[in-house]
Amino acid sequence: MELVLIFISAALVNNFVLSRSLGICPFIGVSKRLDTSLGMGLAVAFVMVLASAITHTVYNLILTPLSLGYLYIIVFVLITACLVQVVEMYLKKNSPALYKALGIFLPLITTNCAVLGVLLLNIELFAGSLLSAVVHAVGAAAGFTLAMVLFSGIRDRLAYSPVPKIFDGIPIAMIVASLMSVAFLGFAGMINL
Amino acid sequence: MMKALVRFKKGILDENPIFSQAIALCPVLAVTTSIVNGIGLGLATLAVLMASSLVVCFIRKWIPPQVRIPCFIVISATFTTVVRLLMEAFFPALNEALGIFIPLIVVNCLILARMESFASRNGPLTVAFDSLGMGLGFTLSLSLIGFVREMMGFGTVFGVVVIPEVIPRNTLMILPPGGFLVLALLIVGFRFIRKRGA
Numbered sequence: 001m002e003l004v005l006i007f008i009s010a011a012l013v014n015n016f017v018l019s020r021s022l023g024i025c026p027f028i029g030v031s032k033r034l035d036t037s038l039g040m041g042l043a044v045a046f047v048m049v050l051a052s053a054i055t056h057t058v059y060n061l062i063l064t065p066l067s068l069g070y071l072y073i074i075v076f077v078l079i080t081a082c083l084v085q086v087v088e089m090y091l092k093k094n095s096p097a098l099y100k101a102l103g104i105f106l107p108l109i110t111t112n113c114a115v116l117g118v119l120l121l122n123i124e125l126f127a128g129s130l131l132s133a134v135v136h137a138v139g140a141a142a143g144f145t146l147a148m149v150l151f152s153g154i155r156d157r158l159a160y161s162p163v164p165k166i167f168d169g170i171p172i173a174m175i176v177a178s179l180m181s182v183a184f185l186g187f188a189g190m191i192n193l
Numbered sequence: 194m195m196k197a198l199v200r201f202k203k204g205i206l207d208e209n210p211i212f213s214q215a216i217a218l219c220p221v222l223a224v225t226t227s228i229v230n231g232i233g234l235g236l237a238t239l240a241v242l243m244a245s246s247l248v249v250c251f252i253r254k255w256i257p258p259q260v261r262i263p264c265f266i267v268i269s270a271t272f273t274t275v276v277r278l279l280m281e282a283f284f285p286a287l288n289e290a291l292g293i294f295i296p297l298i299v300v301n302c303l304i305l306a307r308m309e310s311f312a313s314r315n316g317p318l319t320v321a322f323d324s325l326g327m328g329l330g331f332t333l334s335l336s337l338i339g340f341v342r343e344m345m346g347f348g349t350v351f352g353v354v355v356i357p358e359v360i361p362r363n364t365l366m367i368l369p370p371g372g373f374l375v376l377a378l379l380i381v382g383f384r385f386i387r388k389r390g391a
Contacts (some may be wrong), residue, residue, distance in 0.1 A: 019369050023225035025302055028218070048243065070278065073296045074270040081263055110266070111300040113219045120293040140317040166384055172217045178373035 003135045006126075009191045010139030016114050017147040019188075023114030027148060028173055030105055032159075037152040039098070040105050041145030045138075047087060047097040047116050052137035055119045056130050066113065066121050074121045081110045114144055158184050197322035202328025210303045211334040211376075217303040220294045221335060222372035228351055231339030233287045234294060235332025237276050242304050242331075243324040245269040246312035250320040253313045256370035265308045266299070273299040303331060334379075341375050342366045 016022045023044075030040045043173070055076050063069050088106050091099040109115060118140045126132040154176050163172050210216055216339070220238075224230045245268045249256075256264045277295045280288040288295060307327055312320045343349055346367030348356035365371050 021369055021372060022219055022297075024218040024222060025216070070274065073274050073277070073299055074267065077266055077270050077299055078263075081266060087359070107262075109260075111302060111305055113297050113300050116297060116300050117293060120296055124293065166381055168375075171380045171384075172381070174373045174377035178370045178377065181368075181370040181373055182365075185370065187209075 003132065005136050005191050006132055007142075010136050011143035011146065013187045013191050015143040015147055015184050015187075016117065016140050017144060018177070018184040020117065022117040023112055023144055024114060026105065026108070026114075027151060027177070028170065030157055031148055031173075034149065034152045034156065036105070037103070037138035037148040038145070039101050041141070041148045042105040043087070043102050043106060043146055044109055044112060044115060045141030048115050048141045048144075049134060049137045051076075051083050051115060052118060052122055052133050053130065054083070056078050056122055056126075056133045059123055060127070060130075068107055068176065075130070076116060077110075084110045092114055098185065109155070114140070147180070151177065154180075194318070197319045200323040202317055203327035204323060204328070204332065208327075209330045209334060209383070210327055211331065211338075212380050213387075216306060217301050217331065218376070220297065220301065221338060222369065222376065224291055224294050224344065225335055225339040225342055225372060225375075226367045227343040228288055228336050228339040229287070231335035231337075232332060233280075233284070234291055234298075234341055234366055235328070235335040237280065237291075237295060238298050238301060238303070239324070239328030240268060240276055241272045241298050241301075242307060242328045243321065244272045244275075244323045245304060246320050246324040247317060248272075249308045249312040250315065250317050256313075261313065262305075262309070263304060269304050269308070271302075271366040302326065311385065338372075338375055338379060341379070342371055345375075346371065 010016070011109060014020055017024065017027050026040055026044070031037045058075060059069075059072060059080065063072060063075065084107060086131075088099070091102070091106070118137050122133040126136060155173065158172065158176065204210075206213075208214060211218070211221055219239075220234055224234050245265070248268050249265060273296060276298065277288075280291075280295055307324060311323050314316065315323070344355065345363050346365075348354055348358075348360070348362050363371075366375065
């Protein structure tokens with residue numbers, strides 16, 4: 001039951017993009033088309049979940065016993081970078097179609113603050129339990145993908161709307177994001193973790 | 194020297210990281226609920242940007258091009274760790290308020306973009322002024338957004354009440370939607386002023 005609550009909290013109540021303001025760059029940058037935003041969401045989800053499991057284990061079994069906790073930033077970033085590299089090489093060899101579809105977004109996952117944000121929050125909130133941390137990552141990934149897909153649907157329509165020229169591009173996208181964020185405020189207070 | 198000063202001005206105005214390039218937006222939206230937070234994160238980012246750009250600039254000849262991005266990330270992670278430990282020791286309250294956004298400086302697109310596109314190709318003096326300009330441009334933008342949100346949300350500036358209590362506060366401004374909205378309107382304002390000036 002607690003795991004379900006963690007999942008819902010990460011996906012909806014504390015949505016990474018719309019409530020925690022993490023991962024805004026791909027949210028604004030890659031959301032012009034539905035298929036790319038879905039691909040980006042899934043790639044981020046994969047890295048997020050795997051990196052959560054690895055960094056949580058490394059932090060608890062290697063860094064803490066050696067009292068090297070303060071090195072966590074470097075270690076987490078390096079693990080994410082290696083993981084993205086491995087995923088990239090694997091996809092290139094075994095699934096060239098998906099590799100081509102993700103293109104430049106794949107290496108950019110390394111510097112996606114939603115990914116590092118999940119890893120940092122895992123340590124802060126669920127230091128003791130690996131399972132909770134992984135569920136938290138799955139929820140965060142689901143929330144990220146959901147926000148990306150919803151946003152790209154709206155932006156599809158936006159391309160045909162008569163937007164004042166000075167609002168064109170980023171500003172109007174931000175205003176749309178603001179309204180979506182208001183909608184997600186409706187989930188606030190639903191769960192207190 | 195002249196080129197260095199031009200870079201400095203570019204960072205604050207023409208190529209302002211937030212209002213003109215619209216990069217590094219995550220910390221911008223999350224921490225700018227007050228001016229103090231904005232200035233704090235801005236200066237922390239400036240320190241990391243400056244130190245890592247200079248290091249990249251000095252050792253660029255020894256970094257193999259194929260692995261330059263991991264090298265850049267390790268360099269900025271090192272300085273982020275230093276800044277985080279310093280903040281924890283000397284500004285514990287600010288460190289608490291900024292939370293995970295201090296460690297997240299390491300993946301700030303602004304820092305990686307400057308290392309990749311500028312610091313690895315130019316001399317130390319130009320690089321120093323470029324980071325100073327970009328860092329200050331970032332800090333000023335963060336403070337401006339923080340100023341607007343703090344004034345509308347809490348009715349205060351630097352924690353001092355400036356709007357009389359009878360006028361209701363707009364709490365939405367200090368919640369995430371307010372961040373998106375204020376940023377959108379400030380970008381429009383920035384574009385408008387630049388257009389009038391040109």
